[in-house]
Amino acid sequence: MINKELVVIGGGPAGLAAAIEAKKNGVEDVLLIERDSRLGGILPQCIHNGFGLHIFKEELTGPEYAHRFIEELEDLNIEVLLDTMVIDLNENKQLTAVNREKGLMQIQADAIILTMGCRERTRGAINIPGFRPAGIFTAGTAQRFVNIEGYMPGKEIVILGSGDIGLIMARRFTLEGAKVKCVAEIMPYSNGLTRNVVQCLEDFGIPLLLSHTVVYIHGNSRIEGVTIAQVDENLKPIPSTEKYYSCDTLLLSVGLIPENELSKMASIKIHDVTGGPVVNQRMETSVPGIFACGNVVHVHDLVDFVTMESRLAGLGAVDYLKDKIPSDEYISVSAGPGISYVVPHLVDPEKILGEKQNFFMRSTKPMEKARLFIESDKNLIRTRVLQHVRPSEMISIELKKEDLANKDLKSLRFFLQEEGVADGN
């Protein structure tokens, strides 16, 4: 058994930021474990720009954003194991990892930060009828083939789902000389950022079919086409609207799921809505000393927010390792009407890190104008008017220490009310 003070599992943006933050704040013995042959997680394949506006105040590409952290990690001499897969984790903070050179390693950590990220929903998860030919890719897998391996998965493409990776890939394929026929989105609104709809679809005249979905996949060996239909308000296809699109490739950009196989092995409590661990204000899970941050906790819209959250987790681990903070007195943070979830799910109002506590949340539906209410069991703490709220864009709210501390609060609740719309809508 190898002993380590802090082990970070996953070398994407979350793992990099968490490891750096912990090392900078005095944890000497940090080990970062990454399953791929390079650091950066998904960033090296996200060659488009738009990263870093919050953290670096400039617009970077994915590889550049990753590069800044990788350089800092190297400068700090943080130990890294690449091409290494963690295959087991338990609640005693013991983990098993394997790689080619060192074989099977059993590691006892004093603290662990989970940063395994998320995976893409597949065809099976959305159950599209038809055949099972080659040529069906999740958008991220196609992105890896194009941007890392240097191959084109296809020439005539239909994209299902308007998630950001799908939109980005629509532009990438078009610029590479392929034809993107359309993007079908089952919801009546896009699931991607407006900027991506404009710069990836409108710039190239690619139709975005809202309230449409793929109802059938044709072709036995390689995909030959799809049938797309409009859906009604219950998201059920309307038969009379079916239309055939020939294509040699179908990309799926239909959502991301936090990857928590290891969390479950360690009996960490998982939140029903996010699919990630329930965490407190220091990003600590239900198992003391095991922290989690980034997309493994909840799927973020911007990497900058992942970095912010992960720095918090890094600091949380520092505090834990320093004096094994005794059990906090948590109050629950809940999502009321209009909000699907709030992270962190628990806070100890007396022990927040720094002067402010950040809360991330998502709305349940698009609202042009809405008022966010933050209330405790005692009082209404604050309200804030939000413009143009979308489920695809995270809402980030900071509460000051004095809003929370010394008030004997028992619970916090966030809810959204649409403004300018009659009640009962």
Added chain:
Amino acid sequence: METKKITCIVCPKGCQIQVKLNNGEIVSIEGYECKRGIDYAKNEVLDPRRTLTTTLKLSTGGVLPVRTKEPIPKKLLKKAMLETKDIIVEPPVKVGDVVVENIAGTGIDLIATGNVE
């Protein structure tokens, strides 16, 4: 008279802005909700620009991610892509290195966004 419809991307709101043009001159701008929208719409109509991000082949196999150092005229994106078709980059390359000068005659360089040893 010509009308161009612009979706503003300055903030997530996505205002639909209409710009009326007469012989290439802006006559009116409508539908914006803030000053930044006016500037964005003007640029989009008169000189729309985009940062091009793509990859180049490496002599060692594999690919190198690159971008234009500054946004280039939108209408030259495809021309710039065509120019990248036969370029083969010789490692080592570092983030920020210029790999293609003056892409598509824009005066703007293509720079590496990744390291290759």
Added chain:
Amino acid sequence: MEDIVIIGAGVTGCSIARELSKYDLSITVVEKEEDVACGTSKANSAIVHAGFDAAPGTWKAKLNVIGNRLFPALCEELDVPFVMNGSLVVAVTDEEEQALEELLERGRINGVEKLRIIGKDELLDLEPNLSPNVRGALDAPTGGLVCPYELVIALAENANQNGVKFWLNAPVTDIEVLEDNSFLVKTPKGSIQTKYVINAAGLFADEISKMAGAEEYSITPRKGEYLIFDKQFGNLVKKAIFPTPTKISKGILVCPTVDGNIFIGPNSNNIEDKHDTSVNVPGIEEIIAGGKKLVPDLPLKNVITSFAGLRAVSNTNDFIIEASKLVKGFINVGGIQSPGLTSAPAIALMVKDILQEEGLTLKEKADFIPHRPKKVRFREMSNEERSKLIKENPAYGRVICRCETVTEGEIIDAIRRPVGARSIDAVKRRTRAGMGRCQGGFCSPRVLEILMRELGADAIDITKKGPGSNILMGRIKEFLQNEGGDDNDK
């Protein structure tokens, strides 16, 4: 000149090939697909039936019961996952309860052992997730589960070790009977002259029989659709749960797989197109409704994939296993629908007997190898075993499929083994890489890379499942061309 050509590399053809490989014979298996087990054998319920279902006196009934008894030893010998977890036929109405008695009696006549009827309390004790409407069940402890494609692969590997040749991607286009009563079996890869032809062509057995001028019969594809759930719900049921059967089919089951998933299905619909393995909405709705009758709370949000299989149903509604009376040396093994998987080992023995009756002399090989090459299953090993293995071969230290914990070493082995994998799906069937919850999203680029390296092939040439199913269509920049003008949206 071959002694025997077997047409079709499904469970029937490969069982026969492996059985006959024990004797001094020259044998070739020809298969139209790129791998073995690509037809009915890869898409079915994977159940080793106890044998109470088929009408007494039929080949189905006789061979099922014999096959069932042969299964444990066969799977042991070939290192194929098999469990005898038992089957339950559940009744939810008075009528169905009565039907269970008939089924029990039929099973006794067929020679099925240990059958008994259990009441509601015992049933719900065994399977607490069943509907509260259940009345009781027929308990068949000798029912089991197997991984059907792994069985076929194991049979093929072992047959190959013992000298049987495999021609893949070789659809039979014609069969000519020569003057000396031998056959010329023609394929696009070339022709093979042989003394005997065994027609184990599954859905296409009728066409092959006709091609040779042997007896005419018809095979109708009967489609069954399935949904598979994530492994985290692997404890939903412990045994294969059948509804009380109808005249046409055994009904829609809720059933574990030997790999720890749960599936529901199949429905049962006769179709026309022998290539139509599509899954359709009405079918999905039908199997969900059927599954819910047995287990009301199905984890429908955790479906990882759906698929359809086609049963080869003959117009006699029984197996057709006989030497042709019209063409000497041609042996039909057709209409092998359920319980064909269970019956396969017994069918192989029966075909061996038929060949002897037809004048073939069988001489046992002295050097027959009964076991296939050792197979590593990293996910099932202890840490000590894993540690030792990686020291011997570092390729076992690189995990390629995270969902099913499959290592590079296992994938390389799958490619290098006898009748080795040549496509992404063939690797998947041999190793489970890509069968988990992410369905290959993470591992498929990596498996493709290993296939390229091992086969010395270009990435573009790697396929999902044989010719025409290429994964990639070109290098980057290849599709760029000057279309004139400089607008992007042209």
